[in-house]
Amino acid sequence: MKMKHWMFAVLSFSLLAETILAQAPVAAPQDAQPPVIPAGDTPAPLATKPESKAAAKKKKPVAEKKAAAKPATEPVKPAAALTAGPAVAREKNVNVRAQAAINSEIVTHLKRGDVVTVLEEITVKKPKADEPARWAKIALPAGTVVWLNTQFINADTKAVIPKKLNLRSGPGENYSVLGRIEKGTVVKTVETKGEWTKIEAPTNSYAFVAAHLLSTDPADLGPALAKANPPAPVVAVLPPPPVEVAVVTPSPVTPPAESLTPPPVTPVPVVVAPPPPPVETVATPAPVTPPVVDEPPIKRIVTREGIVKGSASIQSPTYFVLRSLDNNKTINYLHSPTTNVAMKPFQFQRVIVTGEEILDERWPNTPVINIDSIEAVPQ
Numbered sequence: 001m002k003m004k005h006w007m008f009a010v011l012s013f014s015l016l017a018e019t020i021l022a023q024a025p026v027a028a029p030q031d032a033q034p035p036v037i038p039a040g041d042t043p044a045p046l047a048t049k050p051e052s053k054a055a056a057k058k059k060k061p062v063a064e065k066k067a068a069a070k071p072a073t074e075p076v077k078p079a080a081a082l083t084a085g086p087a088v089a090r091e092k093n094v095n096v097r098a099q100a101a102i103n104s105e106i107v108t109h110l111k112r113g114d115v116v117t118v119l120e121e122i123t124v125k126k127p128k129a130d131e132p133a134r135w136a137k138i139a140l141p142a143g144t145v146v147w148l149n150t151q152f153i154n155a156d157t158k159a160v161i162p163k164k165l166n167l168r169s170g171p172g173e174n175y176s177v178l179g180r181i182e183k184g185t186v187v188k189t190v191e192t193k194g195e196w197t198k199i200e201a202p203t204n205s206y207a208f209v210a211a212h213l214l215s216t217d218p219a220d221l222g223p224a225l226a227k228a229n230p231p232a233p234v235v236a237v238l239p240p241p242p243v244e245v246a247v248v249t250p251s252p253v254t255p256p257a258e259s260l261t262p263p264p265v266t267p268v269p270v271v272v273a274p275p276p277p278p279v280e281t282v283a284t285p286a287p288v289t290p291p292v293v294d295e296p297p298i299k300r301i302v303t304r305e306g307i308v309k310g311s312a313s314i315q316s317p318t319y320f321v322l323r324s325l326d327n328n329k330t331i332n333y334l335h336s337p338t339t340n341v342a343m344k345p346f347q348f349q350r351v352i353v354t355g356e357e358i359l360d361e362r363w364p365n366t367p368v369i370n371i372d373s374i375e376a377v378p379q
Helices: 001-022 055-057 060-070 218-228
Strands: 084-088 091-097 105-113 115-123 134-139 145-149 164-168 178-182 189-193 196-200 206-210 301-309 322-323 329-333 350-360 363-376
Touching: 084 218, 091 322, 105 206, 115 218, 145 178, 206 329, 301 329, 301 363, 329 350
Parallel strands: 329 363
Antiparallel strands: 084 115, 091 105, 091 206, 115 134, 134 206, 145 164, 145 196, 164 178, 189 196, 301 322, 301 350, 322 329, 350 363
């Protein structure tokens, strides 16, 4: 019985020792090669528990986050401000408008590469939706036409009659003003339509273009200026053909034989000139200065355009004044030296007055017009 227990104990100890040795790690040698895994025998990945939507959202790639944070379109860099001087059109068809607004009338068009002169840049304070805020005020290109009222130009000389005359974009006072021309300016008419005449635009007329449609960049402006002002062709100057010079050989000259007998000498008579006659001195009379005659002063005849209103001061020389159309300031006092001109019917009307302009010592800053004629201007 004791023997059986002893043998069972030895057998149990042996099994325990083999189990401990089998579980102990075996150290590999330092120069041992790693085991070679045959192709296609890559161990399959361990099955993992599917992540929830919240966990997947937290593990969003960084690049995707950056892409989502980036705006869909890059912000457009604002164009540089335009300076006074030449500029070139950047688009195929650029509208030139009468005012700095997209709803104003179109005066003409520009093609890509056309060169214009920028007078100044204007910024609209409160532009409408989809309307540019920056506009370029340009001089009208050559060949553009404008309109003016026919009755204010001389029918024969085509010279402007009033002191200043508005240029408009169309045949009517409801069209925009594109500038003004001074009295005496001779215009070149193109067409007459009723009470309005179309003329070639003078150099001081202007219009507007959206600023982003023009460029003053030398890279754009240089080729456009070279195309608009091509260099003059070089004419080759050929040298003149050579001139043949005939060489003449002189024939030998035989000197004459010397004479042994000298020629006779003829005496030359001496002629004595008579003395000049005496010169008589004639006294020249002194110039007579004509008497100075006082000429009458030249009358200053002027033509003015404005609105007739009553005089505000009871000490003014007349009861009526002519006020400016632009700033409502008093231009002249109006005086009718005769009773043939009644001023009251013209009050608050736009008129053209012609007459002699004089100064009164009591009102040196505002001249008086003695009216020769006055007529109302149709509104």
